[in-house]
Amino acid sequence: MSNAMSALPFWEGFRVDSCVEREDSSLLISLTESDSAPICGACHQSCSLVHERRRRIVRDRDCFDRKVWLDVPIRRMDCHHCGARVAEHISWIDRHSRITRRLRNWIEVLVQILPVKHVAKLTELHWHTIKTIDYQRLERLHGEFSAQGVCRLVMDEFALHKGHRYATVIMDAETMRVLWVGEDKTRKAIRPFFELLGKEGCGQIEAVAMDMNTAFDLEVRKHCPHAEVVYDLFHVVARFGRDVVDRVRVDQANVLRTQPAERRVIKRARWLLLRNKDKLKAEQAVKLSELLEANAALATVYLLKTELKEIWFAPSVREGFRRWRQWYRLVMESQLKPAIQFARRLKKYLRGILASAIYRMNSSILEGVNNKIKVIKRMAYGFRDSAYFFLKIKHAFPGKPR
Ligand SMILES: [Zn+2]
Numbered sequence: 001m002s003n004a005m006s007a008l009p010f011w012e013g014f015r016v017d018s019c020v021e022r023e024d025s026s027l028l029i030s031l032t033e034s035d036s037a038p039i040c041g042a043c044h045q046s047c048s049l050v051h052e053r054r055r056r057i058v059r060d061r062d063c064f065d066r067k068v069w070l071d072v073p074i075r076r077m078d079c080h081h082c083g084a085r086v087a088e089h090i091s092w093i094d095r096h097s098r099i100t101r102r103l104r105n106w107i108e109v110l111v112q113i114l115p116v117k118h119v120a121k122l123t124e125l126h127w128h129t130i131k132t133i134d135y136q137r138l139e140r141l142h143g144e145f146s147a148q149g150v151c152r153l154v155m156d157e158f159a160l161h162k163g164h165r166y167a168t169v170i171m172d173a174e175t176m177r178v179l180w181v182g183e184d185k186t187r188k189a190i191r192p193f194f195e196l197l198g199k200e201g202c203g204q205i206e207a208v209a210m211d212m213n214t215a216f217d218l219e220v221r222k223h224c225p226h227a228e229v230v231y232d233l234f235h236v237v238a239r240f241g242r243d244v245v246d247r248v249r250v251d252q253a254n255v256l257r258t259q260p261a262e263r264r265v266i267k268r269a270r271w272l273l274l275r276n277k278d279k280l281k282a283e284q285a286v287k288l289s290e291l292l293e294a295n296a297a298l299a300t301v302y303l304l305k306t307e308l309k310e311i312w313f314a315p316s317v318r319e320g321f322r323r324w325r326q327w328y329r330l331v332m333e334s335q336l337k338p339a340i341q342f343a344r345r346l347k348k349y350l351r352g353i354l355a356s357a358i359y360r361m362n363s364s365i366l367e368g369v370n371n372k373i374k375v376i377k378r379m380a381y382g383f384r385d386s387a388y389f390f391l392k393i394k395h396a397f398p399g400k401p402r
Contacts, residue, residue: 010060010102012091013038014072026067029060038075041095042084051078051085058093059125060100067124070100099125107133115379131388138391145196147172147179149402152359153208154232154366155216157185158373160386167386168216169373169393173209176365177399181390187219194223207359209366211235212349230359231352233312234366240305240342241274247338248301249273265291266298273302300334312356320354372396 006016014031022028037046053073060068075088092101099107103123110119111134120127152173160167166185170193171178180193194202205224209232210216217229249266256263272280272288280288292299307327314320331343346353376392 010092011070011072021066022069024067026069027063028069028071030071031073033073033075038077038088040077040079040081040084041086041089042077043079043082044089045079045081047077047079047081049078049080050075052076054087056098058098058100059103061103061106099129104133108137111137131385135385135388135391138388138395142391142394145180147197147201150174150179150201151204151206153179153205153227154361155190155208155210155214155220156366156370157211157214158370158377160377160389167390169369171369171397172399173207173361175399175402176369176397178394178397181393183386185214185216187215190216190219194219197223207355209359209361212239212346212352217352228355228359229352230355230361231349232361232366233309233356234364234370236346236349236353237305237309240308244336244338244342245273245298245301245305246270248297248336251338252295252297262294266295269298273298277306297336300336301339304331304334304339311353314354314357317354317357320357324350324354369397 008016011031013034013036015034017030017032019027019029037048038050039045040047053075056072056074058070058072060070062068072090072093074090076085077088078085087095093099094101094104097104107119107123107125107130110122111130114122116127116130116134119125119130123130150172154171154173154176155168156171157166157168159165160183165183167181167183168185168190169178170180170190180196182189182192197205202223203226205220205227207228207230208216208220208224209230210220212231212235220227220229249270253263253266256266269288269291272284272291275284277285277288292302304327307323307330311320311323311327314323328343328347331339334340373393373396376396377389379392
């Protein structure tokens with residue numbers, strides 16, 4: 001091989017010895033050491049005591065349309081500086097790696113735009129290799145816990161893998177950065193977060209938004225002496241939709257057993273009733289108002305849903321309390337059993353509901369987070385690796401600057 005070719009500048013410390021085309025038309029490039037002394041893999045000092053040589057087959061980036069394999073002689077050192085017996089340090093391969101750093105960098109770009117499965121197909125590397133590269137990339141970016149200056153939190157749970165298990169996500173309420181994600185939703189499960197936050201960090205927490213009916217509030221009170229628990233609108237309204245609006249809709253459909261046409265309209269109205277009014281198209285809005293006009297019970301629960309939201313938009317706790325009392329009275333007058341049950345249960349959470357007048361939370365952000373986690377879950381599904389999934393969530397919510 002000519003000198004110019006053998007000294008290609010891609011593999012520092014090595015020269016090209018030969019290049020052959022293999023049966024599958026990939027290229028196998030054999031390297032040989034250049035004249036410089038090897039560098040100890042442990043102490044990074046140059047050292048000439050070589051104890052043995054082993055050849056390693058390493059994949060590099062493709063060259064034109066060919067896959068490229070390198071046959072690299074790797075020296076094992078008997079270092080006279082640090083006494084270690086380790087493989088030499090090579091600037092373009094990570095320790096024990098079977099791909100070059102150049103290829104790794106390329107894969108790190110690809111995984112940001114394509115699913116792991118596709119990158120594996122494209123590069124003809126095992127998906128596990130690709131996943132590990134992506135995992136390590138994310139770990140480098142988000143592995144370390146930091147919660148500097150955080151004083152308001154949002155806690156939420158979401159289902160893992162077909163809903164059999166749960167996980168908890170904790171965010172900075174102001175920047176919407178994901179601070180922590182952990183498996184399960186028990187008090188014990190979220191305790192590590194407060195331990196990471198530390199006594200000082202916990203002392204700075206002034207408000208924590210969450211859903212009702214969780215174990216979070218007790219744990220928050222235990223660790224954060226100054227924190228006010230706030231129940232957010234998104235969860236309460238979603239619950240009202242499930243427990244009251246939907247219940248009444250089904251009851252009403254059952255009442256109309258002898259009128260199949262009317263019954264069908266109500267049975268199919270689930271989405272229409274649960275959806276935010278401002279998200280409906282013009283013809284859907286017309287359909288909804290026709291439905292509400294025709295059915296008094298549905299009209300009542302729909303009104304109750306709208307009025308319930310207003311409590312969260314009260315400018316003060318005092319006004320919030322006035323709206324709450326008015327809403328509660330409306331519920332009791334409605335004589336709708338699911339609504340009455342709901343209101344009685346909700347009463348226990350009143351303090352945390354009215355606290356939203358002091359600690360404003362943008363509930364639509366929480367709703368967005370919820371939806372985005374579902375999308376990530378679909379994409380990461382199949383790995384069955386929670387740690388990887390959690391890093392993906394952190395990566396999706398880097399937060400806006402303070
Ligand atoms: Zn050394």
